[in-house]
Amino acid sequence: MARDTEVLVLGGGSTGCGIARDLAMRGLEVTLVERGNLTDGTTGRMHGLLHSGGRYAVSDQASATECIEENEVLREIAGHCVEETGGLFVQRPEDSDDYFRQKLEGCRECGIPARVLSGSEAREVEPYLADDIKRAIEVPDGAVDPFRLCVANAIDAETYGARIETHAEVIDLLRDGDDIYGVEVRHDSGPGKRTHATSGTTEEITAEYVVNATGAWAGQIGAMADLEIAVRPSKGVMTIMNVRQVDTVINRCHPKGDADIIVPHETTAILGTTDEEVDDPDDYPEEQWEVDQMIDTLSELVPILKEARTIRSFWGVRPLYEPPGTGTQDPTDITRDFFLLDHADRDGVTGMSSIVGGKFTTYRMMAEQISDHVCEKLGVTATCATADEPLPGSENIATLEAGMDDFGLRSPVARRSRQRLGSRAREVLETDEPNPVICQCEGVTRAEIKDAIAQSGTDLNAVRIRTRASMGNCQGGFCCQPMANELHPEYDEKMVREALDELFQERWKGERHALWGEQLSQAMLNYALHATTMNRDHDPASATSTVDFAAFDDGRAERDRIDGIRGGR
Amino acid sequence: MAIEDDVLVIGGGLAGVTAALAAADQSAQVRLVSYKQSTLRHASGLIDVLGYTPTGDGPLVDPFEALVDLPEGHPYERVGLEAVREALSFFDEIAGDAYDGGHTDANALVPTHGGTVKPTARYPVSTAAGLASDGRDTLLVGFETLPDFEAPLAASHLEAAGAPFAARGITVRFPGIVRDDAKVTRYAHLLDQDEAVTTAAGETTARDALADIVRSQLEDEARVGFPAILGDDHANAVRADLAERLGVDVFEVPMGPPSLPGLRLEDLLYDALEDASVRVTTGVPVVEYETGTSGQIDHVVVDRNGTEIPHRADQYVLATGGLVGKGVRSERKRVFEPVFDCHVPHPADRYDWFVDDVFGDQPYARFGLPVDRDLRPLDPGDEPEFSNLRAAGAVLGGYDFAAEKSGSGVSLATGYVAGQRAGMEARQ
Numbered sequence: 002m003a004r005d006t007e008v009l010v011l012g013g014g015s016t017g018c019g020i021a022r023d024l025a026m027r028g029l030e031v032t033l034v035e036r037g038n039l040t041d042g043t044t045g046r047m048h049g050l051l052h053s054g055g056r057y058a059v060s061d062q063a064s065a066t067e068c069i070e071e072n073e074v075l076r077e078i079a080g081h082c083v084e085e086t087g088g089l090f091v092q093r094p095e096d097s098d099d100y101f102r103q104k105l106e107g108c109r110e111c112g113i114p115a116r117v118l119s120g121s122e123a124r125e126v127e128p129y130l131a132d133d134i135k136r137a138i139e140v141p142d143g144a145v146d147p148f149r150l151c152v153a154n155a156i157d158a159e160t161y162g163a164r165i166e167t168h169a170e171v172i173d174l175l176r177d178g179d180d181i182y183g184v185e186v187r188h189d190s191g192p193g194k195r196t197h198a199t200s201g202t203t204e205e206i207t208a209e210y211v212v213n214a215t216g217a218w219a220g221q222i223g224a225m226a227d228l229e230i231a232v233r234p235s236k237g238v239m240t241i242m243n244v245r246q247v248d249t250v251i252n253r254c255h256p257k258g259d260a261d262i263i264v265p266h267e268t269t270a271i272l273g274t275t276d277e278e279v280d281d282p283d284d285y286p287e288e289q290w291e292v293d294q295m296i297d298t299l300s301e302l303v304p305i306l307k308e309a310r311t312i313r314s315f316w317g318v319r320p321l322y323e324p325p326g327t328g329t330q331d332p333t334d335i336t337r338d339f340f341l342l343d344h345a346d347r348d349g350v351t352g353m354s355s356i357v358g359g360k361f362t363t364y365r366m367m368a369e370q371i372s373d374h375v376c377e378k379l380g381v382t383a384t385c386a387t388a389d390e391p392l393p394g395s396e397n398i399a400t401l402e403a404g405m406d407d408f409g410l411r412s413p414v415a416r417r418s419r420q421r422l423g424s425r426a427r428e429v430l431e432t433d434e435p436n437p438v439i440c441q442c443e444g445v446t447r448a449e450i451k452d453a454i455a456q457s458g459t460d461l462n463a464v465r466i467r468t469r470a471s472m473g474n475c476q477g478g479f480c481c482q483p484m485a486n487e488l489h490p491e492y493d494e495k496m497v498r499e500a501l502d503e504l505f506q507e508r509w510k511g512e513r514h515a516l517w518g519e520q521l522s523q524a525m526l527n528y529a530l531h532a533t534t535m536n537r538d539h540d541p542a543s544a545t546s547t548v549d550f551a552a553f554d555d556g557r558a559e560r561d562r563i564d565g566i567r568g569g570r
Numbered sequence: 571m572a573i574e575d576d577v578l579v580i581g582g583g584l585a586g587v588t589a590a591l592a593a594a595d596q597s598a599q600v601r602l603v604s605y606k607q608s609t610l611r612h613a614s615g616l617i618d619v620l621g622y623t624p625t626g627d628g629p630l631v632d633p634f635e636a637l638v639d640l641p642e643g644h645p646y647e648r649v650g651l652e653a654v655r656e657a658l659s660f661f662d663e664i665a666g667d668a669y670d671g672g673h674t675d676a677n678a679l680v681p682t683h684g685g686t687v688k689p690t691a692r693y694p695v696s697t698a699a700g701l702a703s704d705g706r707d708t709l710l711v712g713f714e715t716l717p718d719f720e721a722p723l724a725a726s727h728l729e730a731a732g733a734p735f736a737a738r739g740i741t742v743r744f745p746g747i748v749r750d751d752a753k754v755t756r757y758a759h760l761l762d763q764d765e766a767v768t769t770a771a772g773e774t775t776a777r778d779a780l781a782d783i784v785r786s787q788l789e790d791e792a793r794v795g796f797p798a799i800l801g802d803d804h805a806n807a808v809r810a811d812l813a814e815r816l817g818v819d820v821f822e823v824p825m826g827p828p829s830l831p832g833l834r835l836e837d838l839l840y841d842a843l844e845d846a847s848v849r850v851t852t853g854v855p856v857v858e859y860e861t862g863t864s865g866q867i868d869h870v871v872v873d874r875n876g877t878e879i880p881h882r883a884d885q886y887v888l889a890t891g892g893l894v895g896k897g898v899r900s901e902r903k904r905v906f907e908p909v910f911d912c913h914v915p916h917p918a919d920r921y922d923w924f925v926d927d928v929f930g931d932q933p934y935a936r937f938g939l940p941v942d943r944d945l946r947p948l949d950p951g952d953e954p955e956f957s958n959l960r961a962a963g964a965v966l967g968g969y970d971f972a973a974e975k976s977g978s979g980v981s982l983a984t985g986y987v988a989g990q991r992a993g994m995e996a997r998q
Contacts, residue, residue, distance in 0.1 A: 289921050293902065411751065435714040435743070437750040446750075447717060479826070482684060486720035494685070494726035509928035516924055517900045521934060525893035525972075526612065528928075528935060530826050532972035534614045535684035538929035539622060539629065539973075542686065542730035550734045552631045553689070554671060554678035555703035 006032040006164070008375055009183060009208035011171055011222060013037075014044035015147065015361055017214035018154035018165075019368030019387070024375060025161035026390065027383035032206055033155070033163060034186050036170040036218075038463050040151045042282075043216050044361065045466060046317030048239050048273040049266040050250060051075060051083055051143035052362040055090060055115070057337065058107030059100070059256070064337050064360070065111040071363045072141065074388050075150075078365075081394045081423025082150040086265055088142025088250035089123060091302055092135045096255045104254055105138055115140050127247050129303050142250035144266050147361060148466035149421065153392040156456070160393070167463070168195050171215075174226040174353075175205060181226055181344070181352035183207035194458030210375055213355035216320035217282035223355060228348050232357050234282040235319045235332040237274035238291040241511075243310040243474050243519070245270045246303055253302060257333050260298035268443065268473055269312070272299050276333045282318040291316075292514050310519040312474055313511030322357035339367050341374060394423030409436065410446060417444040421469065439487065440480040442473020450487045459492050461485060461504035476520075477508040478527030482535070498542065505531065572869050572880035575601040575849070576996035579989070580856055580870070580909060581889035581897065583608040584978060585963025587839040588657070588985030589887040589992070591664065594846040596993025601881065602848055603872055605855040608836060609895045609964075614688075614824035615798075615831025616680060616697075617661065617669065617982070619654065620646070621689035621975030629689040632675050633979070643968040645980045648943050649987045654979065657986035658691065664842045668834070670698045679703055683719045683797060683825045685727025689975055694831050696805055699793050700821030702733045706792035710739040710823070711784055715750050716757075718826055719797040740787050745769055745779035757799040758830055761808045777808060781815035788816060798822040798830050805834060856909050866958045867910070885958050885992035888912070888939075888947070889985060892964030892971075898937050905937050907965065912939050912947040912955050914967065931970075938967025945988045958995075960988035 008024050010017045013035025021033040035041070054068030076083050092101050108115035116139045123137040124130050155165045168189035175183040187203050189195070213222050216232075223230035245265045253261035259275045272295040279285035292314050300307040321335045329335050339359030344350045354374060359367050369385045376383065407415040408430040419426045429452045430436070436446045445468045457463035461484055464470065470484055471477030477484075485501035492500070516524055532538040541548045577593040579586050582604030590602045622628030623636050624644070630636050637654060640647045646654060662672045671678055671692040679687040679702040687702045700708070708728075712721030721739030728737045746760045746767035760767070760776040769779050784794060794812075800822055801808035813820040824831055843850055854872045862868035869882035890897030890909060899908050905916040905923075916937055917923060923934045939947040939961050946954040947961050962984035964977065971977035 289919070296902075409750070414751075435750045437715050437717050439717050483717040483720075486717060486723055489720050489723040489726075494723055494730055497723060498727070498730075506928050510926075513924050513926070516934065517902045517920055521900050521923075522893045522896065524924075525935065528932065529612070529894060529972045529977075531684075532929065533618075533975060533977060534688075534824065534826055534829075535682045536621075536686045536688040536975065537684055539626075540684075540686045541629075541732055542727055547732050548629060548679070548687070549631070550679065550703045550732065552676065553629075553703040554674050554676045554701065555705075556670065556678060556698045556701040557704060 004207045004209050005183070006030050006206065007209045007379065008032070008212060009034070009206055009210070010212045010214055011184065012042065012214035012216060012218070013039040013155065013165070013167060014042045014214065014216055015151050015154070015364035016216065016356055016359065016367055018151050018158065019364045020212055020214055020371055021158040021163050021165065022154045022161070023368045023372040023385055023387050025158045025163040026386050027372065027376065027381065029379070029381060031158060031163040032208065033158070033165050034169040034171060034184065034206065035167045038167055038460060038466065039155055040148050040466055042218065043317050043320060044147050044151050046239070046315055047147055047361050048262065048264045048271045049144050049147060050262065050264045051145040052360070053088055053140040053142045054111055054113045055088065055104070055108055055138070055140040055142065056252060058111055058113060059103045061337060062107060062111050065107065065113065067363045067366060069111060069113045071366050072143065074365060075145065075362070076143070078388065078391045079150050079153065079395050081420065082146045082153065084144040086142065086144050086249050088140045088252060089118070089127065089137040090140065090252045090254035091123060091130060091137045092254045093131070093301060094133055094135055096253070100256055101136070101138070101254050108138065108140060113140055127249050127251065129246055129305050130251070131302055131304050134302070138254065142252070144250065144264055145361070146267070149394070150392070152467055153394055156393050168460070171222060171225070172203065174211070174222065175207065176226045176350070179350050181211055181350060183211065195460040195463065210378055211353040212371060212375060213353060216357070217318045219320065219355050219357050226350065228344055228350060230342065230355055230357065231322070231325060233321045233323070233332065233335065234279050235321050236277050236279045236285050236316050237319065238287070238295060238314055238316050239274055240272040240292055240295040240314040240514070241312050242270040242272065242306070243312045244268065246305055246309060251302055260295050263299055263303060267469060272296070272306070278332045279318065285316070285318070287316050287514065311515040312476055312520055314514035315511050320357055320359070341371055343374070394425045396424045414438055414444040414446065418446060418449060422449070439483045440468070440470035440473065442475055442480070443469040445470040447487060450484060454487060454491075459488055459496050459500045461500045462507055465504065471504065471508055475523060475527065476512045477505060478523065478530055481505045481508065498540070572882040573601070575599045575881070575883045577601070577885045577887065577989070577992045578603065578870065578881055578883035579887040579889060580604070581891060581895075581963070581965075582850070582852060583610055583889065583891055583895060583963060583981065584839070585981035585985035586887070586889035587843060588661070588982050589889055589962050589989030590848045591842055591846055592660065592986045592989030593887070593993035593996070594848050596990060596997060598993035598996045600848045600993070601851070601883070602843065603851045603854050603856065603881065605853065606896060609891060610832045610836040611829055612827040612894070613832045613977070614829055615694050615835045616688065616690040616824060617692035617978040618689065618975040619658070619691035619979030621677065622973060624970070624974060626973070629677065629679065631677060633677055633691055634675055643940060645966045645969055645984050646976070648941055648945060649983050653987050654983040657983040660986055661692070661982050665692070665838060668695060668838055669693065670695055681724070681728055681795065681823055683724065683823050685724035685731070687728070687731055687733065691979065694822070694834065696798065696800065696809060696822040696831065697824065698821065699819035700795050700823065702728065705734045707736040707790065708738070708793050708795060709788060709791040710737060710795045712739060712741045712797065713744040713747075714741055715744060715747055715752065716754070716797055716799075719823065724823070738789070738791065742783050742787070745783065746776050754799050754825070754828060754830060755802065758802040761799075762801045762804045777811045778815070781812050785816055788818070791818065793819040793821060795821050795823050798825045802830055802833065859910060861956070865956065867956050884996040886960070887988045887992050888959060888961045888965055889963045889988070890965050892938055893934070895964060897965040907939060910947075910955065910959065912961070913949050914939060935970040935972055936967055938965055940967055944991060945984055960992055962988040
């Protein structure tokens with residue numbers, strides 16, 4: 002029977018996009034479907050840490066070893082998504098000396114470069130560390146942009162012929178007896194790039210093999226074909242600060258606990274996190290105490306956090322899994338390892354495997370192992386090349402750095418743009434057209450916004466994750482509207498209006514958790530700009546009732562009066 | 571030695587300046603101190619009074635009709651309808667020819683840079699020819715290097731809003747702007763000074779060059795709208811010149827920060843302060859205050875470049891702004907007024923400070939001081955915090971200026987009443 006595609010990947014997070022790229026590079030025909038935007042699930046809701054493996058060096062050495070290996074691979078293939086910040090495991094007076102020693106030994110056993118710094122040496126690296134920090138272990142942690150890394154995988158997969166379909170929610174698994182042969186999806190806006198407000202259609206996509214890479218949502222997908230996949234979703238909060246209080250990843254050197262990491266990320270610092278099991282990965286409480294705990298507990302490591310400005314908070318859901326019967330109570334104790342569940346072996350249902358567990362840093366290795374499995378199932382012998390082939394934007398990055406120009410931009414803007422675009426900078430930024438800055442906080446120009454729109458259509462949140470526009474201090478108060486303006490005239494006024502409303506509301510969602518001090522002031526300013534200056538909250542174009550324009554002052558009486566005075570002279 | 575005046579106004583925005591002028595009008599000796607830049611430069615320069623009721627009805631044709639039904643505690647309810655009318659007349663006198671709209675009680679609908687229309691009671695003359703109830707066809711002109719105003723989009727939006735005229739938008743290059751991220755003040759300056767610019771046709775002046783570009787694309791529209799960058803000190807001359815060369819009326823569409831109509835209004839107000847002999851000190855925070863024997867404010871301490879200078883007055887007006895102007899501040903567990911620590915009612919749990927819909931009925935937007943009908947801030951027991959302190963403008967609570975489109979009107983009305991009463995009392 003003819004199938005639409007060889008492999009159908011469910012889920013547009015790092016794992017799904019990594020698998021799509023891997024298989025497409027091996028010459029397979031791949032289709033990937035994602036319910037929302039790429040990264041909308043867990044990938045876009047992580048703290049941005051590129052693990053050195055140090056965090057797992059005591060508790061889970063297999064994961065630690067994988068992390069350091071993949072850490073080194075990603076620096077090579079995705080240099081433009083990685084910032085080599087370095088990391089510190091810092092010890093407070095009340096933290097155990099014994100654990101500190103275990104951590105150091107563990108790092109060395111796993112091949113993680115580790116060096117001990119005294120308290121004062123650590124404060125020379127990071128001046129805002131608390132005075133009572135005793136000492137620290139320096140490791141090669143880094144910061145990674147999960148959005149751009151994931152999108153780069155998807156773009157490369159497309160280059161190798163894959164179809165990437167976002168805003169396409171799986172509503173059913175197609176099962177014939179004991180064989181799964183595809184899915185039915187509902188398009189949020191018709192196939193292809195997102196265009197606002199076109200009505201939903203459904204589509205059946207058949208495949209030789211289906212890979213369920215939906216992470217915390219894998220259980221929901223499995224249930225559509227009566228397969229039980231006992232994912233244990235666990236939520237964690239991340240709180241974003243308005244500036245980088247630290248330039249190095251700061252971890253607390255203790256066995257486990259909430260609120261023990263600070264990751265410098267682009268212009269911000271991200272505080273994390275908590276670990277609490279939830280029933281539904283789409284519906285769980287986002288609570289004040291979690292935000293307060295981030296600030297209060299991490300202030301013990303970096304005291305200025307106590308009074309610093311936070312710009313938003315967000316929550317992510319880990320796709321934790323453990324084999325049936327393990328029975329771990331505390332989610333922090335559940336392994337971070339990943340599991341490949343072949344439903345043929347496990348449930349006697351052929352045509353689909355599910356991937357659960359795992360972590361962002363090792364997404365490529367997971368994708369490789371799963372792709373190997375799929376190839377074996379399909380009798381394909383091609384081998385994996387993803388560890389060696391740079392992602393789009395990271396080709397020849399070293400030689401490009403030297404030859405970079407500023408594309409007529411102010412140098413801080415050019416520098417930020419180059420960091421984001423990597424080797425694509427010239428292609429995107431070189432233009433004869435005027436190229437003003439659209440997002441002042443993050444230094445994003447029109448050319449970069451246009452490039453993102455060409456990739457993702459009217460979905461301004463997809464433009465946001467590609468460019469960082471609207472992710473800075475003002476949280477889009479100033480730039481949401483000019484971002485939306487760039488959609489016109491390709492998209493009509495109504496679509497632009499709806500795209501703007503959607504982005505503005507999305508920005509507000511995270512900002513609600515940062516509403517005090519400077520950010521409450523910012524929120525009021527944003528509200529005033531959009532409601533007072535633009536009257537977007539009572540836009541007659543969006544209202545149901547019409548305005549009786551004739552009843553209002555048309556200014557003519559005034560002009561006639563003035564004309565009368567003039568005429569009389 | 572303390573500096574002594576009859577009335578001390580703290581805050582230099584629309585409310586503070588109006589209070590100072592109203593107090594001076596009572597022949598009081600008035601001083602105004604301000605710390606941060608006023609939020610006038612953030613604002614559109616429109617003088618709105620009431621565009622929508624607190625329950626969202628509107629746009630209101632007649633703001634005064636709706637004023638009498640406002641809930642208890644709303645700043646307009648505190649001062650009453652007549653005071654609002656007097657305050658507007660007071661403003662009309664100060665503004666003179668710079669503002670229009672005083673010939674009718676009806677609101678005007680001004681096109682915004684987002685393409686919607688906004689109800690307002692008074693508007694700068696620069697926007698007068700652009701009103702949305704005027705049925706003449708309209709050409710909107712945007713600039714390639716000004717991404718906040720996409721003229722073709724704004725034109726479509728106005729039509730979608732039901733405006734009674736045909737609107738068309740074009741995007742052109744602004745002559746003489748060489749940097750893609752030039753500030754709006756640079757555009758205004760080019761036109762103000764009518765600087766020499768070089769175009770394909772050779773050397774010409776900024777106004778000529780701009781008019782030439784637009785004229786070639788003008789069809790039979792009767793008026794042309796530009797983003798509000800048409801000059802600063804010589805805005806009227808710039809507009810008149812362009813209108814003459816184009817042969818049609820020219821108007822401005824108000825823009826976001828930094829807003830030239832807002833800056834022009836600020837200049838106008840500070841000129842009026844000078845004319846009224848109000849003493850003005852800017853860039854100085856009030857850092858302390860002392861109370862006298864009967865609980866009144868005896869003096870405040872102002873920090874001038876590190877030197878603490880006591881200022882004593884008979885009457886005080888607090889017009890330090892709201893959350894944006896930092897006259898109302900907050901921490902994770904409280905909302906407070908930083909100068910006199912006046913009572914600011916707010917829910918204890920900060921997750922009750924907002925609602926989930928960004929344009930919903932936002933509690934935080936109403937944060938501010940409760941006052942009696944004499945505009946004296948009230949303590950938790952509804953007693954005046956101090957006998958000789960009044961508050962005006964956005965520092966007041968109980969109204970959402972953004973949703974109601976009432977910010978300027980409240981500042982004018984409460985500034986006028988607070989200043990007038992302070993002046994009268996100080997003179998007694």
